[in-house]
Amino acid sequence: MSAFSTAATTGRKKRGEGHTRREEILQAAKELFLEHGYDSVTIRKIADRVGVSAPALYLYFPDKEQMMLALCDQTFGLLLDSLGDIEKTVTDPRERIRRFGEAYLRFGLQHPDEYRLIFLGSNIPESMRKIGHRMPTDDLSRPGVVGAVVFQRLVTVLVEAEASGLKLNYPADTCAELCWMAIHGLTSAFILKPEFPWSDRELLIDGMFAMIMKGLVKEG
Amino acid sequence: MSAFSTAATTGRKKRGEGHTRREEILQAAKELFLEHGYDSVTIRKIADRVGVSAPALYLYFPDKEQMMLALCDQTFGLLLDSLGDIEKTVTDPRERIRRFGEAYLRFGLQHPDEYRLIFLGSNIPESMRKIGHRMPTDDLSRPGVVGAVVFQRLVTVLVEAEASGLKLNYPADTCAELCWMAIHGLTSAFILKPEFPWSDRELLIDGMFAMIMKGLVKEG
DNA sequence: ATAGATAACTTATCATAGTTAAGTTAACGG
DNA sequence: CCGTTAACTTAACTATGATAAGTTATCTAT
Secondary structure (H helix, E strand, O other), X not given: OOOOOOOOOOOOOOOOOHHHHHHHXXXXXXXXXXXXXXXXXXXXXXXXXXXXXXXXXXXXXXXXXXXXXXHHHHHHHHHHHHHHHHHHHOOOHHHHHHHHHHHHHHHHHHOHHHHHHHHXXXXXXXXXXXXXXXXXXXXXXXXXXXXXXXXXXXXXXHHHHHHOOOOEOOOHHHXXXXXXXXXXXXXXXXXXXOOOOOOXXXXXXXXXXXXXXXXXXXXX | OOXXXXXXXXXXXXXXXXXXXXXXXXXXXXXXXXXXXXOOOOHHHHHXXXXXXXXXXXXOOOOHHHHHHHHHHHHHHHHHHHHHHHHHHOOOHHHHHHHXXXXXXXXXXXXXXXXXXXXXXXXOOHHHOOHXXXXXXXXXXXXXXXXXXXXXXXXHHHHHXXXXXOOEOOOHHHHHHHHHHHHHHHXXXXXXXXXXXXXXXXXXXXXXXXXXXXXXXXXX
């Protein structure tokens, strides 16, 4: 129409501007997924919100699954960032472990749907079940390996802790597994059963970390 | 045809024999769900295996969801039974906690799909997400409350442990929550990521229980 | 400027899903 | 033997993810 119409929200994209449409789709999908859950959100609803036809989405994503995957990688980047911050900032080994665990937990609480998707394999097609725990031998740039990457960072923290003099009760990788399992149990409990009358959340968090430390690190 | 034909597998059921058809459906659904997962199993496939038409299933179940629910309650009865055995057999409080946890874990490993369904809310419709953790204030005979019942039994064990002299670091219900979270973390890790190169399983189990005991019970 | 080439779409359609409506068959009771 | 009704079937509906095939508009090269 007028001299305006930046093609921002309106009509067809100019040539070479397809990627902005892709991001519009991702944004709409994210909002809808977070609000209603993966299963309840149909391709058509996403398309409606974006303002294009349903098949148009297939120009940018091979299927619905890949939309969610793209969203997850995007969100989990945040977790990796905060782990990076801790690695740079915190030097004390015990403190590092605790801060790592807390970062993980807080992330889970702030992004419960993405957490469920990656670490619980919930409400997603059978084929996606393996996503969260694909091994790091895979191409790390591929979508969906974030879970394994996060775990690997924890192993590294424990190996370094051991190197800097901390005495562990088990091999570092075993400790990392136990630590992850415990924190994952905590996190997933809050996420999966939010209406359960849990004890005070901070008490549980403190209690869990106390358990982990007593269980994994030798006295001294 | 012949004088035989007990209507066991063949043809139409006699009057008043509908409940046997119901069980045939349940059995077929169980086999298919365990083999292929909830989502991949269609009403029609279940019906085919039973040898009836798809809508016939709706004579016995209001929807697909209720079939899975019925199966779950059936299977989780086994867990409740083994918990009952422990309560009768084992008297030492520490031993009881450990045995409870182990029974829970072994159950999860032996019935991973039911575990996922009840405790992870995985691969089932949105509406079923709350099933595993409906509160015991609900009608306990209703399908799907087994999760809460199991947890309640753990609380009782810890309360009794305290009564018999064991010193806990936190209130009994808080301890039960921490204990459940840790064991659930262990269980769900094995179930959700079976191909992960975990350390020796028994080592992890021992390590987890050591963690729990050190974390919850005061020295002495 | 204009004629391909092709990015960015749309409409029509498919197969399959869960589920329902409405009719059919056969077993039992009077 | 006849009517009631439990135990079914066939046909169909709606909604899903996905595809095929065509259309429109923008850029590029002449």
